[in-house]
Amino acid sequence: MNIKKGDTVKVIAGKDKGAQGKVISVLREEDRVIVEGVNLVKRHTKSVQQTNTTGGIITREAPIHVSNVMLVEGDGVTRVGFRRDEVTKRRPDGSTYSATRSVRVSRKTGKEI
Numbered sequence: 001m002n003i004k005k006g007d008t009v010k011v012i013a014g015k016d017k018g019a020q021g022k023v024i025s026v027l028r029e030e031d032r033v034i035v036e037g038v039n040l041v042k043r044h045t046k047s048v049q050q051t052n053t054t055g056g057i058i059t060r061e062a063p064i065h066v067s068n069v070m071l072v073e074g075d076g077v078t079r080v081g082f083r084r085d086e087v088t089k090r091r092p093d094g095s096t097y098s099a100t101r102s103v104r105v106s107r108k109t110g111k112e113i
Helices: none
Strands: 008-011 018-026 032-035 040-045 056-061 069-073 076-079 080-090 098-106
Touching: 008 032
Parallel strands: none
Antiparallel strands: 008 018, 008 069, 018 032, 040 056, 069 076, 080 098
């Protein structure tokens, strides 16, 4: 999955097309994300006497499919690619070794995200 929690995304399809927001959570199993202020639904809740919960209508965000959002970079949107970078890591005994690390990069500019 190319989108992570905390990313700013733009909705490219659906009833909220054009809206931007921050990703609140990522549901990997369902390939969905929850975006702040996007895909708002109303839930009717019942009051429960045992837990002292009051009933009413609550508006909250519902999940949206990850294919309907794109990552925002600068003033536009971009696709996400991956690149392997060489890094030096340190073992518990103090010695170092060379390894690779995967980083997300912008397909439009090539910069690290």
